[in-house]
Amino acid sequence: MRSVTIDDVAKAAGVSIKTVSRVVNREPNVRAATKEKVEAAIKELNYRPNQSARGLASRRSYMIGLVYDNPSPNYLANLQAGMIEACRDNHYGLALNPVTYHAEDMVEQVMHWARQAFVDGVVLTPPLTDSEALLEALRAADIPFVIMSSRGTAGAPAVLIDEEEAAYQMTRHLIDMGHSRIGFIKGHPDHYSSRCRFMGFEKAMKEGGLEMPAGYIGQGYFDFASGREAASQLLSQPTPPTAVFASNDDMAAAVIYEAHSRKIDVPGELAVAGFDDTPLSRQVWPGLTTVRQPIRAMGRMAAEALMDAMTAEGRKKLEEAGEMAIDFELQLRGSTVR
Amino acid sequence: MRSVTIDDVAKAAGVSIKTVSRVVNREPNVRAATKEKVEAAIKELNYRPNQSARGLASRRSYMIGLVYDNPSPNYLANLQAGMIEACRDNHYGLALNPVTYHAEDMVEQVMHWARQAFVDGVVLTPPLTDSEALLEALRAADIPFVIMSSRGTAGAPAVLIDEEEAAYQMTRHLIDMGHSRIGFIKGHPDHYSSRCRFMGFEKAMKEGGLEMPAGYIGQGYFDFASGREAASQLLSQPTPPTAVFASNDDMAAAVIYEAHSRKIDVPGELAVAGFDDTPLSRQVWPGLTTVRQPIRAMGRMAAEALMDAMTAEGRKKLEEAGEMAIDFELQLRGSTVR
DNA sequence: TCGCTATTTGACAGCGCTGTCAACCACCGT
DNA sequence: ACGGTGGTTGACAGCGCTGTCAAATAGCGA
Numbered sequence: 001m002r003s004v005t006i007d008d009v010a011k012a013a014g015v016s017i018k019t020v021s022r023v024v025n026r027e028p029n030v031r032a033a034t035k036e037k038v039e040a041a042i043k044e045l046n047y048r049p050n051q052s053a054r055g056l057a058s059r060r061s062y063m064i065g066l067v068y069d070n071p072s073p074n075y076l077a078n079l080q081a082g083m084i085e086a087c088r089d090n091h092y093g094l095a096l097n098p099v100t101y102h103a104e105d106m107v108e109q110v111m112h113w114a115r116q117a118f119v120d121g122v123v124l125t126p127p128l129t130d131s132e133a134l135l136e137a138l139r140a141a142d143i144p145f146v147i148m149s150s151r152g153t154a155g156a157p158a159v160l161i162d163e164e165e166a167a168y169q170m171t172r173h174l175i176d177m178g179h180s181r182i183g184f185i186k187g188h189p190d191h192y193s194s195r196c197r198f199m200g201f202e203k204a205m206k207e208g209g210l211e212m213p214a215g216y217i218g219q220g221y222f223d224f225a226s227g228r229e230a231a232s233q234l235l236s237q238p239t240p241p242t243a244v245f246a247s248n249d250d251m252a253a254a255v256i257y258e259a260h261s262r263k264i265d266v267p268g269e270l271a272v273a274g275f276d277d278t279p280l281s282r283q284v285w286p287g288l289t290t291v292r293q294p295i296r297a298m299g300r301m302a303a304e305a306l307m308d309a310m311t312a313e314g315r316k317k318l319e320e321a322g323e324m325a326i327d328f329e330l331q332l333r334g335s336t337v338r
Numbered sequence: 339m340r341s342v343t344i345d346d347v348a349k350a351a352g353v354s355i356k357t358v359s360r361v362v363n364r365e366p367n368v369r370a371a372t373k374e375k376v377e378a379a380i381k382e383l384n385y386r387p388n389q390s391a392r393g394l395a396s397r398r399s400y401m402i403g404l405v406y407d408n409p410s411p412n413y414l415a416n417l418q419a420g421m422i423e424a425c426r427d428n429h430y431g432l433a434l435n436p437v438t439y440h441a442e443d444m445v446e447q448v449m450h451w452a453r454q455a456f457v458d459g460v461v462l463t464p465p466l467t468d469s470e471a472l473l474e475a476l477r478a479a480d481i482p483f484v485i486m487s488s489r490g491t492a493g494a495p496a497v498l499i500d501e502e503e504a505a506y507q508m509t510r511h512l513i514d515m516g517h518s519r520i521g522f523i524k525g526h527p528d529h530y531s532s533r534c535r536f537m538g539f540e541k542a543m544k545e546g547g548l549e550m551p552a553g554y555i556g557q558g559y560f561d562f563a564s565g566r567e568a569a570s571q572l573l574s575q576p577t578p579p580t581a582v583f584a585s586n587d588d589m590a591a592a593v594i595y596e597a598h599s600r601k602i603d604v605p606g607e608l609a610v611a612g613f614d615d616t617p618l619s620r621q622v623w624p625g626l627t628t629v630r631q632p633i634r635a636m637g638r639m640a641a642e643a644l645m646d647a648m649t650a651e652g653r654k655k656l657e658e659a660g661e662m663a664i665d666f667e668l669q670l671r672g673s674t675v676r
Numbered sequence: 677t678c679g680c681t682a683t684t685t686g687a688c689a690g691c692g693c694t695g696t697c698a699a700c701c702a703c704c705g706t
Numbered sequence: 707a708c709g710g711t712g713g714t715t716g717a718c719a720g721c722g723c724t725g726t727c728a729a730a731t732a733g734c735g736a
Contacts, residue, residue: 003453017724018724019685021725029682031684031685034684034685049722050454052390052393056690056691057690057723057724061389073414077415095432098419116386117431224621260623284595354716355694357715388693391721394721394722394723397694
């Protein structure tokens with residue numbers, strides 16, 4: 001019942017434990033044939049290195065951390081899934097740290113956790129990505145990090161999609177569908193994303209020579225309830241918009257909800273567009289036109305970037321890395337297209 | 339720049355490292371005076387035990403694990419949140435292990451992960467809770483576990499709500515609303531929950547002397563797509579039901595979706611009920627009548643039960659513990675009540 | 677063929693901590 | 707005063723792995 005150790009693998013492969021260690025850690029200077037032998041033995045025995053032992057010997061924890069503040073369950077689940085995929089490939093573990101962005105001692109909390117969990121790197125989600133104090137503390141503690149955000153903070157490697165461009169394209173889509181009275185529901189002001197998405201909207205509207213009356217611009221907070229309020233405001237205008245672009249799917253679903261309850265036909269009388277392509281966008285009727293963000297792939301990329309940064313050159317590369325952009329995709333569904 | 343070790347503390351306190359270890363781990367049989375000296379030194383030097391070293395030497399990780407197979411993001415997020423709350427209180431970490439229930443080597447995978455991550459205990463979510471092989475392997479490996487499930491497996495401590503009773507009450511609610519042609523959409527057959535929910539439905543229907551024609555019973559898999567198919571089947575009956583009780587919210591939302599697309603008024607012509615009280619149930623129109631499960635509290639309870647089991651008596655208590663039931667609550671919304 | 681360098685491999689000493697076990701001590705009853 | 711008893715302390719051997727450095731081997735030109 002004893003678990004498989006590096007010695008077992010070494011014996012099985014007919015090499016020294018050090019060579020096994022090299023293969024596991026992807027160190028250079030291992031002959032291809034040797035590497036294959038070792039990998040076969042690892043697979044055969046289903047060997048998994050003991051993290052505690054690795055951590056002790058190498059003074060690393062082989063853990064990366066994910067710090068977040070109350071994201072949508074869907075975002076969290078996908079991000080985690082992507083990160084775990086990457087972690088598995090690299091024999092790393094994932095440590096979670098939910099925090100409160102607005103807490104007085106948020107930075108302290110995170111740093112304390114990072115020290116105790118000994119994480120080798122950290123992924124930050126919005127809006128934590130916008131806390132300059134936190135980024136500074138991580139830099140000071142020499143803990144590599146990647147932010148999941150459009151924030152163009154210098155020196156902060158970021159995995160992102162071009163949110164402004166996506167919002168621009170979505171707005172273009174609405175304009176192309178013949179709409180000229182287009183409303184917009186902004187996202188949470190703590191999130192830089194909200195600004196990006198609004199800027200993309202603005203750009204397309206200006207380019208199309210369309211007006212953006214104040215009554216057509218609602219303030220939301222990325223949740224359903226605030227979306228309903230904003231939608232209610234927009235739809236109560238003397239001349240209501242014929243299309244509403246909400247900064248995320250929850251709020252867009254809220255627009256549809258409001259429309260239903262007012263017997264307004266979607267998309268006949270009101271087209272609705274969202275952002276994120278959450279499952280919800282497929283579960284409301286009609287299906288929601290939205291922007292697909294490959295969150296899972298982004299999580300994977302962020303985790304990989306961190307783990308690559310464990311070597312000296314990798315570390316340098318991460319520091320120099322700017323934005324790592326992934327493609328988004330417009331998903332056109334029944335809420336804008338009959 | 340070297341960090342403070344147990345040796346430093348021992349030297350400062352004028353005792354052996356073993357005594358420091360005793361104090362840190364709250365072991366008995368340390369004289370009060372000695373303990374104070376050591377504690378003073380710990381504070382003075384700001385000593386924090388190295389988790390890797392502790393883990394390696396003690397073959398414990400101060401981590402509990404969560405094993406799951408593709409649950410709904412909402413379930414996962416809430417369960418995690420509850421478990422993390424409990425972990426924080428006890429200076430434990432949470433390790434995640436997504437697996438594939440149907441994978442040939444699922445049990446092996448979990449066991450290797452458990453050994454590698456050294457988790458001190460494991461929480462299992464459905465349908466993994468129903469794998470007798472997995473439970474047996476965990477018992478054999480002497481790893482304490484708690485299942486999140488109605489499964490009445492002897493010897494498996496479970497955190498749960500009385501799902502059969504909940505389904506019974508929900509069906510009663512539909513009957514009380516005057517419905518007699520009530521359809522049901524079953525959940526994924528891999529999940530024991532599905533059976534419980536159906537049994538509750540059946541009980542209420544029999545008690546009310548109502549018929550359950552085969553055409554009114556659809557098979558779903560807990561996801562939206564399968565819910566649509568089942569809904570489509572039910573609504574295509576020559577005499578369709580006037581109410582549908584779906585085994586979870588995603589499928590209930592699918593029923594509403596189908597109703598909308600067929601211009602069937604909800605709840606006027608068709609009442610719909612779900613199960614779980616996910617955010618989705620509040621985000622479709624009309625709001626979904628459903629059963630609220632306090633997942634977060636359940637996660638917290640499961641994690642606490644595991645960490646309590648780290649002591650000898652606690653372990654015994656866990657082994658003897660049967661079901662730990664938490665109250666559910668019917669949430670009546672617009673999909674059944676005008 | 678030999679000698680040289682570059683690549684590949686292995687022996688071994690810890691990393692910081694806990695478990696084991698033996699030594700030590702104080703205090704009891706006789 | 708003595709041995710017995712149980713609480714208290716410390717010496718030491720690993721836990722499974724990586725870093726260091728030396729040894730072995732391969733590759734190549736002359």
